[in-house]
Amino acid sequence: MPLATTRRAGLVDQVIGQLREAISGGEWPVGGRIPPETALAETLGVGRNTIREAIRALAHSGLLEVRQGDGTYVRATSEVSGAIRRLCGTELREVLQVRRSLEVEGARLAAEARTDEDLAELRAVLAERDRAWDEGRHEDFVRVDTEFHLTVVRCGHNRLLTELYRGLTEAVSASVAATSRDPLHDRAEIGHSGLLAAIADRDPARAAAEAGGFLDQLLREGSGSPRRSR
Structure with a gap:
Protein backbone atom coordinates (compact mmCIF):
# COMPACT_ATOMS: atom_id res chain seq x y z
CA MET A 1 0.00 0.00 0.00
CA SER A 78 -17.10 6.74 0.47
CA GLU A 79 -19.76 7.09 3.14
CA VAL A 80 -22.21 8.47 0.58
CA SER A 81 -21.66 5.47 -1.70
CA GLY A 82 -22.01 3.18 1.28
CA ALA A 83 -25.28 4.83 2.23
CA ILE A 84 -26.61 4.38 -1.31
CA ARG A 85 -25.73 0.70 -1.18
CA ARG A 86 -27.37 0.27 2.22
CA LEU A 87 -30.47 2.31 1.40
CA CYS A 88 -32.05 0.12 -1.22
CA GLY A 89 -35.21 -1.92 -1.44
CA THR A 90 -37.28 -2.12 1.72
CA GLU A 91 -34.98 0.03 3.86
CA LEU A 92 -35.07 2.95 1.44
CA ARG A 93 -38.85 2.61 1.15
CA GLU A 94 -39.18 2.80 4.94
CA VAL A 95 -37.06 5.97 5.10
CA LEU A 96 -39.17 7.60 2.37
CA GLN A 97 -42.36 6.66 4.22
CA VAL A 98 -41.12 8.23 7.46
CA ARG A 99 -39.93 11.31 5.58
CA ARG A 100 -43.38 11.66 4.04
CA SER A 101 -45.16 11.60 7.39
CA LEU A 102 -42.90 14.29 8.84
CA GLU A 103 -42.39 16.47 5.76
CA VAL A 104 -46.07 16.71 4.84
CA GLU A 105 -46.94 18.04 8.29
CA GLY A 106 -43.82 20.21 8.30
CA ALA A 107 -44.81 21.80 4.99
CA ARG A 108 -48.37 22.41 6.19
CA LEU A 109 -47.12 24.12 9.35
CA ALA A 110 -44.55 26.12 7.38
CA ALA A 111 -47.29 27.55 5.14
CA GLU A 112 -49.20 28.62 8.25
CA ALA A 113 -46.35 29.92 10.41
CA ARG A 114 -43.49 31.02 8.16
CA THR A 115 -42.10 34.52 8.50
CA ASP A 116 -40.70 36.75 5.75
CA GLU A 117 -37.23 35.88 7.04
CA ASP A 118 -38.05 32.17 6.79
CA LEU A 119 -39.22 32.61 3.22
CA ALA A 120 -36.03 34.44 2.25
CA GLU A 121 -33.95 31.62 3.74
CA LEU A 122 -35.97 28.99 1.88
CA ARG A 123 -35.49 30.82 -1.41
CA ALA A 124 -31.74 31.12 -0.84
CA VAL A 125 -31.33 27.44 0.05
CA LEU A 126 -33.45 26.30 -2.90
CA ALA A 127 -31.44 28.48 -5.29
CA GLU A 128 -28.19 26.97 -3.96
CA ARG A 129 -29.66 23.47 -4.33
CA ASP A 130 -30.65 24.09 -7.95
CA ARG A 131 -27.22 25.53 -8.79
CA ALA A 132 -25.52 22.46 -7.36
CA TRP A 133 -27.72 20.22 -9.52
CA ASP A 134 -27.22 22.26 -12.69
CA GLU A 135 -23.44 22.26 -12.17
CA GLY A 136 -23.31 18.52 -11.52
CA ARG A 137 -22.02 18.86 -7.94
CA HIS A 138 -23.81 15.82 -6.60
CA GLU A 139 -22.41 15.78 -3.07
CA ASP A 140 -23.25 19.48 -2.64
CA PHE A 141 -26.70 18.81 -4.07
CA VAL A 142 -27.33 16.06 -1.53
CA ARG A 143 -26.19 18.28 1.34
CA VAL A 144 -28.23 21.33 0.31
CA ASP A 145 -31.35 19.35 -0.65
CA THR A 146 -31.28 17.81 2.82
CA GLU A 147 -30.84 21.30 4.28
CA PHE A 148 -33.84 22.56 2.27
CA HIS A 149 -36.16 19.91 3.68
CA LEU A 150 -34.96 20.60 7.22
CA THR A 151 -35.48 24.33 6.66
CA VAL A 152 -39.07 23.72 5.51
CA VAL A 153 -39.78 21.77 8.70
CA ARG A 154 -38.05 24.41 10.83
CA CYS A 155 -40.22 27.14 9.25
CA GLY A 156 -43.25 25.49 10.86
CA HIS A 157 -41.87 26.63 14.24
CA ASN A 158 -42.76 23.36 15.96
CA ARG A 159 -39.67 22.59 18.00
CA LEU A 160 -40.51 18.96 18.67
CA LEU A 161 -41.17 18.19 15.00
CA THR A 162 -37.97 19.98 14.05
CA GLU A 163 -35.91 17.97 16.53
CA LEU A 164 -37.51 14.71 15.40
CA TYR A 165 -36.66 15.52 11.81
CA ARG A 166 -33.17 16.73 12.68
CA GLY A 167 -32.52 13.34 14.28
CA LEU A 168 -33.17 11.71 10.90
CA THR A 169 -30.75 13.95 9.00
CA GLU A 170 -28.30 11.16 8.19
CA ALA A 171 -31.06 8.89 6.87
CA VAL A 172 -32.63 11.75 4.91
CA SER A 173 -29.29 12.63 3.34
CA ALA A 174 -28.66 9.02 2.38
CA SER A 175 -32.11 8.74 0.82
CA VAL A 176 -31.53 11.93 -1.19
CA ALA A 177 -28.24 10.49 -2.43
CA ALA A 178 -29.87 7.19 -3.32
CA THR A 179 -32.81 8.70 -5.19
CA SER A 180 -30.93 11.46 -7.02
CA ARG A 181 -28.34 9.23 -8.66
CA ASP A 182 -28.88 5.78 -10.11
CA PRO A 183 -25.86 3.41 -10.17
CA LEU A 184 -26.33 2.92 -13.91
CA HIS A 185 -27.48 6.32 -15.12
CA ASP A 186 -28.16 9.83 -13.90
CA ARG A 187 -31.67 10.42 -12.68
CA ALA A 188 -33.78 13.46 -13.43
CA GLU A 189 -34.11 16.00 -10.66
CA ILE A 190 -37.33 16.59 -8.76
CA GLY A 191 -37.71 20.33 -8.22
CA HIS A 192 -39.33 22.01 -5.23
CA SER A 193 -40.47 25.35 -6.66
CA GLY A 194 -44.11 24.32 -6.25
CA LEU A 195 -43.58 23.62 -2.57
CA LEU A 196 -41.84 26.95 -2.07
CA ALA A 197 -44.66 28.77 -3.88
CA ALA A 198 -47.31 27.13 -1.70
CA ILE A 199 -45.47 28.13 1.46
CA ALA A 200 -45.03 31.67 0.12
CA ASP A 201 -48.78 31.82 -0.63
CA ARG A 202 -49.60 30.56 2.88
CA ASP A 203 -51.57 27.65 1.42
CA PRO A 204 -51.24 24.74 3.89
CA ALA A 205 -53.23 22.22 1.82
CA ARG A 206 -51.21 22.87 -1.32
CA ALA A 207 -47.93 22.83 0.59
CA ALA A 208 -48.81 19.46 2.13
CA ALA A 209 -49.77 18.09 -1.28
CA GLU A 210 -46.51 19.31 -2.82
CA ALA A 211 -44.44 17.80 -0.02
CA GLY A 212 -46.22 14.47 -0.24
CA GLY A 213 -46.38 14.39 -4.00
CA PHE A 214 -42.70 14.05 -4.84
CA LEU A 215 -42.20 11.44 -2.11
CA ASP A 216 -45.20 9.49 -3.41
CA GLN A 217 -43.56 9.64 -6.83
CA LEU A 218 -40.34 8.18 -5.46
CA LEU A 219 -42.26 5.49 -3.58
CA ARG A 220 -44.22 4.52 -6.70
CA GLU A 221 -41.27 4.48 -9.05
CA GLY A 222 -38.84 2.70 -6.73
CA SER A 223 -35.62 2.35 -8.72
CA GLY A 224 -37.08 4.06 -11.77
CA SER A 225 -36.12 7.55 -12.87
CA PRO A 226 -38.35 10.33 -11.50
CA ARG A 227 -39.39 13.08 -13.87
CA ARG A 228 -38.15 16.63 -13.44
CA SER A 229 -40.86 18.75 -11.85
CA ARG A 230 -39.98 22.39 -11.52
Whole structure:
Protein backbone atom coordinates (compact mmCIF):
# COMPACT_ATOMS: atom_id res chain seq x y z
CA MET A 1 0.00 0.00 0.00
CA PRO A 2 2.07 1.28 2.08
CA LEU A 3 0.44 2.60 5.23
CA ALA A 4 2.32 4.97 7.54
CA THR A 5 3.15 3.80 11.04
CA THR A 6 0.73 5.40 13.51
CA ARG A 7 1.53 7.50 16.55
CA ARG A 8 0.41 6.20 19.93
CA ALA A 9 -2.33 8.80 20.55
CA GLY A 10 -5.72 8.32 18.97
CA LEU A 11 -4.73 5.02 17.40
CA VAL A 12 -8.20 3.92 16.34
CA ASP A 13 -9.02 7.25 14.68
CA GLN A 14 -5.67 7.25 12.91
CA VAL A 15 -6.16 3.71 11.66
CA ILE A 16 -9.67 4.56 10.48
CA GLY A 17 -8.27 7.53 8.58
CA GLN A 18 -5.53 5.52 6.92
CA LEU A 19 -7.81 2.66 5.97
CA ARG A 20 -10.37 5.12 4.57
CA GLU A 21 -7.62 6.79 2.53
CA ALA A 22 -6.49 3.43 1.13
CA ILE A 23 -10.08 2.64 0.14
CA SER A 24 -10.92 6.03 -1.40
CA GLY A 25 -7.56 6.12 -3.17
CA GLY A 26 -8.19 2.80 -4.87
CA GLU A 27 -5.46 0.83 -3.12
CA TRP A 28 -8.18 -1.70 -2.30
CA PRO A 29 -10.83 -1.90 -5.06
CA VAL A 30 -14.54 -2.26 -4.42
CA GLY A 31 -15.35 -5.93 -4.09
CA GLY A 32 -11.79 -6.81 -3.13
CA ARG A 33 -10.64 -8.30 0.15
CA ILE A 34 -8.42 -6.18 2.38
CA PRO A 35 -5.37 -7.69 4.14
CA PRO A 36 -6.09 -9.75 7.28
CA GLU A 37 -6.05 -8.15 10.71
CA THR A 38 -2.68 -9.65 11.61
CA ALA A 39 -1.02 -8.17 8.50
CA LEU A 40 -2.59 -4.75 9.05
CA ALA A 41 -1.59 -4.76 12.72
CA GLU A 42 2.02 -5.56 11.81
CA THR A 43 2.11 -2.93 9.03
CA LEU A 44 0.68 -0.18 11.23
CA GLY A 45 2.41 -1.18 14.45
CA VAL A 46 -0.79 -1.47 16.48
CA GLY A 47 -2.66 -4.25 18.24
CA ARG A 48 -5.28 -6.42 16.56
CA ASN A 49 -7.98 -4.98 18.81
CA THR A 50 -7.25 -1.51 17.39
CA ILE A 51 -7.51 -2.87 13.83
CA ARG A 52 -10.71 -4.72 14.69
CA GLU A 53 -12.32 -1.60 16.14
CA ALA A 54 -11.37 0.49 13.10
CA ILE A 55 -12.77 -2.13 10.73
CA ARG A 56 -15.97 -2.29 12.76
CA ALA A 57 -16.38 1.50 12.44
CA LEU A 58 -15.81 1.44 8.68
CA ALA A 59 -18.23 -1.45 8.30
CA HIS A 60 -20.85 0.54 10.19
CA SER A 61 -20.36 3.48 7.83
CA GLY A 62 -20.78 1.20 4.81
CA LEU A 63 -17.24 1.20 3.43
CA LEU A 64 -16.37 -2.35 4.51
CA GLU A 65 -18.24 -5.62 4.82
CA VAL A 66 -17.08 -8.25 7.30
CA ARG A 67 -17.82 -11.79 6.15
CA GLN A 68 -17.38 -14.23 8.98
CA GLY A 69 -14.91 -16.97 8.08
CA ASP A 70 -14.02 -15.30 4.80
CA GLY A 71 -12.49 -11.89 5.48
CA THR A 72 -13.29 -8.20 5.12
CA TYR A 73 -14.23 -6.74 1.74
CA VAL A 74 -14.47 -3.21 0.36
CA ARG A 75 -18.12 -2.33 -0.12
CA ALA A 76 -17.89 1.34 -1.19
CA THR A 77 -15.31 4.09 -1.62
CA SER A 78 -17.10 6.74 0.47
CA GLU A 79 -19.76 7.09 3.14
CA VAL A 80 -22.21 8.47 0.58
CA SER A 81 -21.66 5.47 -1.70
CA GLY A 82 -22.01 3.18 1.28
CA ALA A 83 -25.28 4.83 2.23
CA ILE A 84 -26.61 4.38 -1.31
CA ARG A 85 -25.73 0.70 -1.18
CA ARG A 86 -27.37 0.27 2.22
CA LEU A 87 -30.47 2.31 1.40
CA CYS A 88 -32.05 0.12 -1.22
CA GLY A 89 -35.21 -1.92 -1.44
CA THR A 90 -37.28 -2.12 1.72
CA GLU A 91 -34.98 0.03 3.86
CA LEU A 92 -35.07 2.95 1.44
CA ARG A 93 -38.85 2.61 1.15
CA GLU A 94 -39.18 2.80 4.94
CA VAL A 95 -37.06 5.97 5.10
CA LEU A 96 -39.17 7.60 2.37
CA GLN A 97 -42.36 6.66 4.22
CA VAL A 98 -41.12 8.23 7.46
CA ARG A 99 -39.93 11.31 5.58
CA ARG A 100 -43.38 11.66 4.04
CA SER A 101 -45.16 11.60 7.39
CA LEU A 102 -42.90 14.29 8.84
CA GLU A 103 -42.39 16.47 5.76
CA VAL A 104 -46.07 16.71 4.84
CA GLU A 105 -46.94 18.04 8.29
CA GLY A 106 -43.82 20.21 8.30
CA ALA A 107 -44.81 21.80 4.99
CA ARG A 108 -48.37 22.41 6.19
CA LEU A 109 -47.12 24.12 9.35
CA ALA A 110 -44.55 26.12 7.38
CA ALA A 111 -47.29 27.55 5.14
CA GLU A 112 -49.20 28.62 8.25
CA ALA A 113 -46.35 29.92 10.41
CA ARG A 114 -43.49 31.02 8.16
CA THR A 115 -42.10 34.52 8.50
CA ASP A 116 -40.70 36.75 5.75
CA GLU A 117 -37.23 35.88 7.04
CA ASP A 118 -38.05 32.17 6.79
CA LEU A 119 -39.22 32.61 3.22
CA ALA A 120 -36.03 34.44 2.25
CA GLU A 121 -33.95 31.62 3.74
CA LEU A 122 -35.97 28.99 1.88
CA ARG A 123 -35.49 30.82 -1.41
CA ALA A 124 -31.74 31.12 -0.84
CA VAL A 125 -31.33 27.44 0.05
CA LEU A 126 -33.45 26.30 -2.90
CA ALA A 127 -31.44 28.48 -5.29
CA GLU A 128 -28.19 26.97 -3.96
CA ARG A 129 -29.66 23.47 -4.33
CA ASP A 130 -30.65 24.09 -7.95
CA ARG A 131 -27.22 25.53 -8.79
CA ALA A 132 -25.52 22.46 -7.36
CA TRP A 133 -27.72 20.22 -9.52
CA ASP A 134 -27.22 22.26 -12.69
CA GLU A 135 -23.44 22.26 -12.17
CA GLY A 136 -23.31 18.52 -11.52
CA ARG A 137 -22.02 18.86 -7.94
CA HIS A 138 -23.81 15.82 -6.60
CA GLU A 139 -22.41 15.78 -3.07
CA ASP A 140 -23.25 19.48 -2.64
CA PHE A 141 -26.70 18.81 -4.07
CA VAL A 142 -27.33 16.06 -1.53
CA ARG A 143 -26.19 18.28 1.34
CA VAL A 144 -28.23 21.33 0.31
CA ASP A 145 -31.35 19.35 -0.65
CA THR A 146 -31.28 17.81 2.82
CA GLU A 147 -30.84 21.30 4.28
CA PHE A 148 -33.84 22.56 2.27
CA HIS A 149 -36.16 19.91 3.68
CA LEU A 150 -34.96 20.60 7.22
CA THR A 151 -35.48 24.33 6.66
CA VAL A 152 -39.07 23.72 5.51
CA VAL A 153 -39.78 21.77 8.70
CA ARG A 154 -38.05 24.41 10.83
CA CYS A 155 -40.22 27.14 9.25
CA GLY A 156 -43.25 25.49 10.86
CA HIS A 157 -41.87 26.63 14.24
CA ASN A 158 -42.76 23.36 15.96
CA ARG A 159 -39.67 22.59 18.00
CA LEU A 160 -40.51 18.96 18.67
CA LEU A 161 -41.17 18.19 15.00
CA THR A 162 -37.97 19.98 14.05
CA GLU A 163 -35.91 17.97 16.53
CA LEU A 164 -37.51 14.71 15.40
CA TYR A 165 -36.66 15.52 11.81
CA ARG A 166 -33.17 16.73 12.68
CA GLY A 167 -32.52 13.34 14.28
CA LEU A 168 -33.17 11.71 10.90
CA THR A 169 -30.75 13.95 9.00
CA GLU A 170 -28.30 11.16 8.19
CA ALA A 171 -31.06 8.89 6.87
CA VAL A 172 -32.63 11.75 4.91
CA SER A 173 -29.29 12.63 3.34
CA ALA A 174 -28.66 9.02 2.38
CA SER A 175 -32.11 8.74 0.82
CA VAL A 176 -31.53 11.93 -1.19
CA ALA A 177 -28.24 10.49 -2.43
CA ALA A 178 -29.87 7.19 -3.32
CA THR A 179 -32.81 8.70 -5.19
CA SER A 180 -30.93 11.46 -7.02
CA ARG A 181 -28.34 9.23 -8.66
CA ASP A 182 -28.88 5.78 -10.11
CA PRO A 183 -25.86 3.41 -10.17
CA LEU A 184 -26.33 2.92 -13.91
CA HIS A 185 -27.48 6.32 -15.12
CA ASP A 186 -28.16 9.83 -13.90
CA ARG A 187 -31.67 10.42 -12.68
CA ALA A 188 -33.78 13.46 -13.43
CA GLU A 189 -34.11 16.00 -10.66
CA ILE A 190 -37.33 16.59 -8.76
CA GLY A 191 -37.71 20.33 -8.22
CA HIS A 192 -39.33 22.01 -5.23
CA SER A 193 -40.47 25.35 -6.66
CA GLY A 194 -44.11 24.32 -6.25
CA LEU A 195 -43.58 23.62 -2.57
CA LEU A 196 -41.84 26.95 -2.07
CA ALA A 197 -44.66 28.77 -3.88
CA ALA A 198 -47.31 27.13 -1.70
CA ILE A 199 -45.47 28.13 1.46
CA ALA A 200 -45.03 31.67 0.12
CA ASP A 201 -48.78 31.82 -0.63
CA ARG A 202 -49.60 30.56 2.88
CA ASP A 203 -51.57 27.65 1.42
CA PRO A 204 -51.24 24.74 3.89
CA ALA A 205 -53.23 22.22 1.82
CA ARG A 206 -51.21 22.87 -1.32
CA ALA A 207 -47.93 22.83 0.59
CA ALA A 208 -48.81 19.46 2.13
CA ALA A 209 -49.77 18.09 -1.28
CA GLU A 210 -46.51 19.31 -2.82
CA ALA A 211 -44.44 17.80 -0.02
CA GLY A 212 -46.22 14.47 -0.24
CA GLY A 213 -46.38 14.39 -4.00
CA PHE A 214 -42.70 14.05 -4.84
CA LEU A 215 -42.20 11.44 -2.11
CA ASP A 216 -45.20 9.49 -3.41
CA GLN A 217 -43.56 9.64 -6.83
CA LEU A 218 -40.34 8.18 -5.46
CA LEU A 219 -42.26 5.49 -3.58
CA ARG A 220 -44.22 4.52 -6.70
CA GLU A 221 -41.27 4.48 -9.05
CA GLY A 222 -38.84 2.70 -6.73
CA SER A 223 -35.62 2.35 -8.72
CA GLY A 224 -37.08 4.06 -11.77
CA SER A 225 -36.12 7.55 -12.87
CA PRO A 226 -38.35 10.33 -11.50
CA ARG A 227 -39.39 13.08 -13.87
CA ARG A 228 -38.15 16.63 -13.44
CA SER A 229 -40.86 18.75 -11.85
CA ARG A 230 -39.98 22.39 -11.52
